[in-house]
Amino acid sequence: MLRQDINELLTRTGPGTAMGELFRQYWIPALLAEELPENDCPPVRVKLLSERLIAFRDTDGRYGLMDEFCAHRGASLWFGRNEEGGLRCAYHGWKYDVTGQCVEVPSEPEDGNFCANVRLRAYPLIKVGDILWTHMGDPAKRPEPPEFEFARVPADQAYSSKRWQESNWLQALEGGIDSSHVSWLHKSGLRDDPLFKGSKGNDYNLGDMKPFFEVVDADGGLFVGARRNAEEGSYYWRITPWVMPSFTMVPPRGDHPVHGHFWVPIDDENCWVYSFDYHPVRPLSDTELQAMRDGYGVHNKYVPGTYRPLQNKDNDYLMDRDAQRRGESFSGIWGIAIQDASLQESMGPIVDRSKERLVSADAGIIKARQKLRRAALALRDEGVTPPGVDTAHQRVRSAAIVLPQQESFLDACRDAVTVRVGQRQVSV
Ligand code: FES
Ligand SMILES: [Fe+2]
Numbered sequence: 398m399l400r401q402d403i404n405e406l407l408t409r410t411g412p413g414t415a416m417g418e419l420f421r422q423y424w425i426p427a428l429l430a431e432e433l434p435e436n437d438c439p440p441v442r443v444k445l446l447s448e449r450l451i452a453f454r455d456t457d458g459r460y461g462l463m464d465e466f467c468a469h470r471g472a473s474l475w476f477g478r479n480e481e482g483g484l485r486c487a488y489h490g491w492k493y494d495v496t497g498q499c500v501e502v503p504s505e506p507e508d509g510n511f512c513a514n515v516r517l518r519a520y521p522l523i524k525v526g527d528i529l530w531t532h533m534g535d536p537a538k539r540p541e542p543p544e545f546e547f548a549r550v551p552a553d554q555a556y557s558s559k560r561w562q563e564s565n566w567l568q569a570l571e572g573g574i575d576s577s578h579v580s581w582l583h584k585s586g587l588r589d590d591p592l593f594k595g596s597k598g599n600d601y602n603l604g605d606m607k608p609f610f611e612v613v614d615a616d617g618g619l620f621v622g623a624r625r626n627a628e629e630g631s632y633y634w635r636i637t638p639w640v641m642p643s644f645t646m647v648p649p650r651g652d653h654p655v656h657g658h659f660w661v662p663i664d665d666e667n668c669w670v671y672s673f674d675y676h677p678v679r680p681l682s683d684t685e686l687q688a689m690r691d692g693y694g695v696h697n698k699y700v701p702g703t704y705r706p707l708q709n710k711d712n713d714y715l716m717d718r719d720a721q722r723r724g725e726s727f728s729g730i731w732g733i734a735i736q737d738a739s740l741q742e743s744m745g746p747i748v749d750r751s752k753e754r755l756v757s758a759d760a761g762i763i764k765a766r767q768k769l770r771r772a773a774l775a776l777r778d779e780g781v782t783p784p785g786v787d788t789a790h791q792r793v794r795s796a797a798i799v800l801p802q803q804e805s806f807l808d809a810c811r812d813a814v815t816v817r818v819g820q821r822q823v824s825v
Contacts, residue, residue, distance in 0.1 A: 399750035399766065407769055408565045408747050410662040411447035415773040420446055420642055421534035422776065422786050424543045426659050426671045427462060427522060428452055428529045429559055437479050446533060447664040451475055452522060453495070456482045461495025462531050463519035468499060493517055525549070527557040528671065544788040545644065546816045547657060547675040555675035556654075556689045558696045561705050562738050565747040566643060566668040570660040572737050573645030574765055576623045576637055577758035580606050582740070585726045586733045592674070592685065592694030593733070596651030598797045598825040601625050601633035608635075610760040613807050617641055617790025618768065620814060621761035622806040627799045633825065634806045636814055638793040639765055641772060641785035646795035647695070649824035654681055655795060656695040666746035669704075672696055672734065677794075678821045697734040706735055714739040792816040796823040 399407075410417040425445070432441050433454040440453040442465060451465040451474045465473055467486040476487040483500055485492040491512075492501040497519030499512040520531045521539070526548025532539050547555050562569050572578070579587070580602055587599040605625035613620050617640040627633040635648035646657035659671040672695040674681065681689075692698035698707040708714040714730045716739075721729030730736050755763060768784070775781035784790060796813035800806060807814075813823035 398753050398755070401749075401751050403766075403770060404747070404750045406773065407766060408567050409665055410566065411665065415777045416642075416769070417446055418534070419769070419773045419776055419783055420662065421532075422538070422540075422783055423534075423642060424523075424525075424530040424532050424540060425643075425661050426528045426559075426669070427531040429557060429671075430524050430527050430529055433460065433529065440475055440477060440479055440484055442473075442475050444663045444667075445531070446662055448533070450520070451477075451484070452529070453479050453484050455479070455484075455495050459495045460522035460524065460529060461493075461497070461519060462522040463493065463495075463497040464517040467491055468515050468517055469502075491515075495519070495522075526555060527552075527673075538782075540786045541788045544791045545640075546677065546792065546794065547655075547673045550675050550677060551680075553680040554677070555673060556681055556686060557671060557673040558689070559669050559671045559704055560697050560699075560734065560738070561663075561703075562668050562670050562742065563666070563710060563746070564668065564742045564744065565665055566660050566662040568741050568744055568748050569668050569670060569737075570639075570643050570645065571762045571765070572741050573647075573658050573660065574619075574621055574637065574639055574761040575759065576621065576635055576648070576761075577608055577610070580608070582727055582736050583733050586736075590693050590733060591688045592653055592656070593650055596653065596825065598633060598635070598648075598650050601627050601799075601825075602635075605633075608758065610758055611806060612760045612764045615640075615784075615790070615793065617785040617787070617793065618644075619761060619764055620793075620807060624806070630802055631799050632802055634796075634798050634800060634810070636796045636798075636806065636810060637761070638795055638814060639761070640791055640793060641783055642769065644785075644791070646793070648795040648797040649822045650797065651824060652676075652821075653824075654685060655822055655824075657795070658695065670734075670738075676822075677816075678819060692732055692734070695734050697732055697738075706738060708732070708735045708739075710739075710742050794822060797825045798823055799825055 449465040472488040478485045490503040497517035499515035502512040608623040611622040621637040623635045643660040654674040654676045661669045716729045772783035
């Protein structure tokens with residue numbers, strides 16, 4: 398269990414909160430690049446860390462992310478016209494450039510410098526991989542752009558999607574750290590999901606339902622090792638890295654692309670789940686890409702025209718009790734991503750952690766909470782830069798490996814959990 402005041406500290410990310418300030422130290426995903434597909438395309442509303450913002454791409458292809466509301470009398474700039482190097486409010490025509498600077502107030506005399514003194518709060522927006530990233534903290538402490546491998550491999554080796562999740566970010570992240578649920582909730586996916594099935598590791602995964610967890614510190618967060626029995630004298634290890642504040646990677650299976658997530662707070666009761674797949678050394682095949690677009694693996698199907706999952710809490714995630722009874726699916730819900738979402742949303746928007754009963758399989762979650770709390774307080778009270786800001790901390794991989802029983806997983810896996818450009822993932 399967690400004290401209520403610590404739960405509050407960890408879950409609130411609006412401006413001025415300790416965890417909100419922690420998030421504002423990092424580059425975080427703000428949109429998929431596909432949401433701003435061309436110059437002068439329609440602007441997009443973006444809510445992040447409880448701030449309402451507008452994103453746009455100007456005539457020269459520059460990206461901007463700024464306060465959604467016009468400095469004049471507060472109309473939403475989503476209704477604005479994106480043209481000739483800026484976004485023009487539809488109400489009285491005030492115009493802003495990508496830095497939030499007001500560049501035109503048509504009603505004012507041309508020789509006055511009124512508009513030079515009008516500027517909206519704005520954040521940088523940069524494209525790395527398929528994602529547009531922002532940094533919402535102090536510009537003087539802006540880190541180097543992100544170096545996560547999925548965003549750095551050639552474009553044909555990676556695929557990203559996102560979905561709206563109706564819960565606080567932390568219970569979503571905790572699902573990414575807790576790999577003990579995989580043998581239960583995702584049992585059917587290990588057998589039939591085209592992006593998961595067919596690896597030797599799946600047999601170990603399904604053959605030992607009582608994994609032992611060993612959690613070790615990493616520079617940027619944690620490595621969570623889940624150990625299951627393999628052949629006589631050996632163990633099957635699945636190693637999940639967590640990089641602060643909210644990046645996790647699923648351990649690989651066979652030669653399938655590697656999956657992972659970024660869990661980004663929209664506000665305290667909603668988050669964006671960015672889900673990616675990449676292969677370190679080869680392009681994704683057409684079959685794999687099609688499966689990703691069709692919602693397999695860590696991806697999902699959508700309500701058309703939105704990033705809301707087609708299976709959502711308003712339709713009970715299209716749960717199929719008959720499929721559950723027939724044993725086709727442990728929870729009766731189709732798809733790995735929505736199996737997770739259904740249960741994490743079912744906990745309520747912010748789960749009351751003072752009532753939980755943690756067990757040894759929750760070791761990773763317990764350590765992650767401790768690290769988050771310590772880092773948020775050290776930042777707030779002493780200005781200490783948190784783990785994971787340094788791009789060197791981001792060059793990690795997940796791994797799946799069979800080791801002799803006497804070997805310590807991290808000693809044996811140092812190379813396997815470090816990005817080695819041009820070398821494939823360590824996987825079983
Ligand atoms: S409210 Fe935007 S120009 Fe008046
Ligand atoms: Fe899951």
